[in-house]
Amino acid sequence: GNSVxxxxxxxxxxxxxxxTINCTYTATGYPSLFWYVQYxxxxxxxxxxxxxxxxxxxxxxxxxxxxxETTSFHLEKGSVQxxxxxxxxxxxxxxxxxxxxxxxxxxxxxVIP
Amino acid sequence: DTEVTQTPKHxxxxxxxxxxxxxxxxxxHRAMYWYKQKAKKPPELMFVYSYEKLSINESVPSRFSPECxxxxxxxxxxxxLQPEDSALYLCASSQLDMGFSYNEQFFGPGTRLTxx
Numbered sequence: 430g431n432s433v434x435x436x437x438x439x440x441x442x443x444x445x446x447x448x449t450i451n452c453t454y455t456a457t458g459y460p461s462l463f464w465y466v467q468y469x470x471x472x473x474x475x476x477x478x479x480x481x482x483x484x485x486x487x488x489x490x491x492x493x494x495x496x497x498e499t500t501s502f503h504l505e506k507g508s509v510q511x512x513x514x515x516x517x518x519x520x521x522x523x524x525x526x527x528x529x530x531x532x533x534x535x536x537x538x539x540v541i542p
Numbered sequence: 543d544t545e546v547t548q549t550p551k552h553x554x555x556x557x558x559x560x561x562x563x564x565x566x567x568x569x570x571h572r573a574m575y576w577y578k579q580k581a582k583k584p585p586e587l588m589f590v591y592s593y594e595k596l597s598i599n600e601s602v603p604s605r606f607s608p609e610c611x612x613x614x615x616x617x618x619x620x621x622x623l624q625p626e627d628s629a630l631y632l633c634a635s636s637q638l639d640m641g642f643s644y645n646e647q648f649f650g651p652g653t654r655l656t657x658x
Contacts, residue, residue: 463646472546472632472649473585518584522645530647532584 431456435519435533442509442540450504450536452493452519460521462486462495462502467516467535476504476517509540546650548633554656557623563653565616565633574616575647576608577632585632591616592638623657630654 436451454462461480465473477486482497491506502519519533546567555561565574573592577585590598591610605627607619616633634647 461646465649472548472651473634474649475646478646516582530587535582535584537582 431460431521431523431529431531433519433521433531433533436536438535439537439539442538444511444540444542445508446540448504448506448509448513448538450517450519450538452502452504452533454500454502454519454521454531456500456521456523456531458523460523462493463520463522464491464493464502464504465518465520465532467518469515473518509538511540511542514538514540546633546635546648548631548650548653550653551651552654552656554658555620555623556658557625559623560619560621562620563618563631563633563655565618565650566614567635567648567650568614569635569648570613570637571635571648572613572638573636574610575634575636576606576616576618577634579630579632579652589618620655623655625657628655628657 432455434453463478464476466476467473476491477488477493479486479495482495485494493502493504495502516535516537518535521531523529549564553561575590576588578588579585587600588602589608594610594613605622609617630652632652633650636645636647
């Protein structure tokens with residue numbers, strides 16, 4: 430079946446630290462992969478995406494590379510800020526329509542000054 | 543316009559009330575979704591509409607009744623809810639096409655529902 434396994438949280442980092450949130454997936458065929466971010470009291474916002482193997486998605490200093498050989502899509506940022514404090518969800522889509530969307534459990538990140 | 547809007551932002555209702563949640567998008571997306579999200583959990587899919595027709599119902603209790611009046615609007619009618627239905631209800635939309643990329647979903651800010 431299709432599923433996403435995400436690094437357990439919560440994660441607490443100091444400002445300017447390096448961030449990695451691990452995400453691995455199980456899927457048949459060739460899914461698209463996404464990272465969404467949810468700030469307190471808000472909906473989910475698309476952070477970045479990758480649609481095929483070796484694609485690198487990037488946005489706002491965050492990056493993730495679609496690794497088919499390790500079935501991974503780890504999120505990284507070189508220097509986190511307090512404003513990055515949020516919950517991060519890894520997700521995969523196994524359908525062209527996007528109907529079949531599978532979310533990881535979410536990782537809560539807190540960045541302290 | 544790349545926004546999904548939801549109203550109301552907050553809703554408090556009793557178990558005997560009838561209320562509706564509204565979602566709107568003007569991006570030309572032909573797939574729309576309702577999700578339920580409990581605190582510290584990922585969103586759980588409830589319903590999917592494709593071309594204004596219900597295509598997926600994830601075994602949601604009948605006290606939740608979705609409606610898609612047109613390609614821009616999605617409603618969720620609520621009746622006789624239980625306290626455990628209290629949650630954040632998220633609406634999302636996405637493109638539908640026959641290309642080879644899988645389309646992201648765009649989420650609204652949600653309606654925070656409290657059932658007393």
